[in-house]
Amino acid sequence: MSSLWTPGGEHPVEPSPGDPSSEDLSPEDRELAEDLAREMAAVQEQLAAAPAAMVVANHVMGFYELAAIHLSQQPSNLLEAAVAIDAMAGVVEKLPGRLGEAESTLRDALHQIRMAYVGVEQANRATEADDAGDTTGDESEDGGEG
Numbered sequence: 658m659s660s661l662w663t664p665g666g667e668h669p670v671e672p673s674p675g676d677p678s679s680e681d682l683s684p685e686d687r688e689l690a691e692d693l694a695r696e697m698a699a700v701q702e703q704l705a706a707a708p709a710a711m712v713v714a715n716h717v718m719g720f721y722e723l724a725a726i727h728l729s730q731q732p733s734n735l736l737e738a739a740v741a742i743d744a745m746a747g748v749v750e751k752l753p754g755r756l757g758e759a760e761s762t763l764r765d766a767l768h769q770i771r772m773a774y775v776g777v778e779q780a781n782r783a784t785e786a787d788d789a790g791d792t793t794g795d796e797s798e799d800g801g802e803g
Contacts, residue, residue, distance in 0.1 A: 710757035713748065717756075720745035721766045728770075728777050735778060742770055 660667045698803060704712060724741035727734040749756070749763050756763055 708757060710755060713752070713803070714756055714759035714763060717745055717748050718764050718766065720748075721770055724770050725773070728773055733777050733781065735774070735781070738774055740776075742767075742774060745770070 659670045659672065661670045662668075707708045707713075724738045724745065727738035727741065745763075745767055749767050754760070
């Protein structure tokens with residue numbers, strides 16, 4: 658029987674009656690499933706052998722890349738970028754001295770992406786102000802002609 662971990666503790670989980678078993682698979686599918694299981698085990702071994710600080714740093718850079726993607730969209734998605742930046746900050750700022758050799762790079766990257774966010778936000782505000790000014794100007798001209 659499997660179990661599921663939750664903040665409230667371990668809970669037993671009964672397998673669903675409709676879950677396929679290895680006997681239900683064709684020989685080709687069974688071989689594919691076994692190959693995938695071996696590959697997953699190898700990846701888990703590699704992760705276990707790597708220093709946690711290195712794995713965490715890699716994921717933090719993923720947050721950086723995610724934020725950059727959202728900032729570079731047209732139009733930019735500031736709300737989604739902010740989530741990624743806040744996640745990055747949460748790790749970098751809460752683990753000082755524990756992120757290994759990458760820590761200074763991560764701090765610099767966090768600073769850069771925050772600055773990029775501010776730049777995009779200011780550019781968006783300027784564009785919105787220009788658009789609002791154009792609309793207001795058009796309305797006053799139309800009103801004067803009517």
